[in-house]
Amino acid sequence: MKNIKASDLELKEKVVSIQRVAKVVKGGRRFSFSAIVVVGNENGVAGYGLGKAKEVTNAIIKGTDNAKKNLVNVSVFKNTIPHEVIGKYGGGLVLMKPASPGTGVIAGGAMRAVMESAGIKDVLAKSKGSSNPHNVVKATFNGLMKLRDPLTVAKQRGKNINQIFNG
Secondary structure, three states: OOOOOHHHOOOEEEEEEEEEEEEEEOOEEEEEEEEEEEEEOOOOEEEEEEEEEOOHHHHHHHHHHHHHHOOEEOOOEOOEOOOOEEEEEOOEEEEEEEOOOOOOEEOOHHHHHHHHHHOOOOEEEEEEEOOOHHHHHHHHHHHHHHOOOHHHHHHHHOOOHHHHHHO
16 A cells, blocks of 8 residues: 555545544533544545544544545446445444446445545445444445455456456
């Protein structure tokens, strides 16, 4: 894996979730916010980050900066994913299947943000297990990292792309 420079890309950010968290101290509760942010160029590059701060805007800014440091390449083939894949993280389990053109992104909230940021336009996805946005986002990225590009598979097998898809 080679690092991707965020400065070279036009990234769009999507806030997946914002949570108010409380720390109980002697004088009462101290509130702060945590935000999960997904960034991507909608053309095969995406990343996620977590930001924590006393204010919502600062948490989102920190999450965005963190996400830009964790960018990865995602294998997108004809606006969908090349093959079926399962992603796991903690209690989160996600199933992703390629879809025919015009299907759209059939996925839940946290998964939808990741798919759209990565530039996947047609996909069937199901989130099983934990619905915690942290686990769902990380499981989705785990699945997307497992995807193999058809061109590299063809080269490894010594065949052309038509032979890979047609038998």
